[in-house]
Amino acid sequence: MTAGSGLDASLREALLTAAAAERLLVAVDFDGTLAPIVEIPSEARSLPGGLEILEHLAALPETVVALVSGRARADLAQLAPVGDAVRLVGSHGAEIDDVVLSSDDAERLIALLAGVRLAVDGVEGVTLENKPAGVAVHVRRAARDDAARVRESVLTGPATTPGVHVTRGKEVVELSVLEADKGTALDRLRAESRATCVVYLGDDITDEAALARLRHGDVGVKVGAADTAAAHRVEGPPDVVKALRLLAEHRANPADGAR
Numbered sequence: 001m002t003a004g005s006g007l008d009a010s011l012r013e014a015l016l017t018a019a020a021a022e023r024l025l026v027a028v029d030f031d032g033t034l035a036p037i038v039e040i041p042s043e044a045r046s047l048p049g050g051l052e053i054l055e056h057l058a059a060l061p062e063t064v065v066a067l068v069s070g071r072a073r074a075d076l077a078q079l080a081p082v083g084d085a086v087r088l089v090g091s092h093g094a095e096i097d098d099v100v101l102s103s104d105d106a107e108r109l110i111a112l113l114a115g116v117r118l119a120v121d122g123v124e125g126v127t128l129e130n131k132p133a134g135v136a137v138h139v140r141r142a143a144r145d146d147a148a149r150v151r152e153s154v155l156t157g158p159a160t161t162p163g164v165h166v167t168r169g170k171e172v173v174e175l176s177v178l179e180a181d182k183g184t185a186l187d188r189l190r191a192e193s194r195a196t197c198v199v200y201l202g203d204d205i206t207d208e209a210a211l212a213r214l215r216h217g218d219v220g221v222k223v224g225a226a227d228t229a230a231a232h233r234v235e236g237p238p239d240v241v242k243a244l245r246l247l248a249e250h251r252a253n254p255a256d257g258a259r
């Protein structure tokens with residue numbers, strides 16, 4: 001089967017053009033993009049071949065690859081064991097480098113954790129994920145009315161503390177003492193890699209910050225049916241793997257295939 005079959009013609013065309021870029025940055029979200037969404041977040045895994053394709057791309061000349069996740073970087077490293085050539089960016093970009101908190105931020109984080117624990121205390125199906133600079137409140141497994149209530153109490157309570165930054169995802173509210181979003185992270189990756197073309201794939205609201213920063217000639221791919229700033233769309237992670245494989249094959253061997 002040809003790599004990329006199942007992708008629509010305009011996306012295939014855009015990926016083939018990107019594959020020929022002088023210097024390419026490929027940035028990919030993890031959960032819901034490379035890894036199917038699962039009930040228990042610690043059980044998320046990339047689809048077969050996904051991580052290998054990222055490593056393969058990262059080994060090609062003038063090609064920089066990053067996994068850009070909302071997860072803590074240590075968590076991402078465990079779930080997505082890739083070689084050093086693939087850059088891991090965690091906490092929506094707050095962990096593009098190691099996090100070093102000022103003493104004010106460290107104190108703010110301690111108070112934030114206490115406030116969030118109080119707000120979600122004992123609600124079934126709600127889980128807290130601690131990160132170096134914040135905490136994520138996951139509501140995917142909660143009853144819908146509980147999920148709405150917890151979101152509300154987090155957003156009207158701890159989220160309003162000065163110096164606390166809020167990121168809203170589909171099934172998560174994240175509070176951080178450092179300001180970060182995937183758009184800022186992508187801008188930095190672009191600058192550092194001196195990329196002449198960026199390919200970004202993501203499924204969540206938080207990916208929109210990155211998709212909105214794409215420029216003419218870049219390729220933005222929304223995974224799933226939600227509203228997006230991206231010019232292209234695929235159905236789910238299997239198509240993401242197809243798209244990455246198409247990109248990798250054509251970047252490795254530009255003469256191969258219809259151009």
Ligand SMILES: [Mg+2]
Nearest residue numbers: 029031032204
């Ligand atoms: Mg995602």
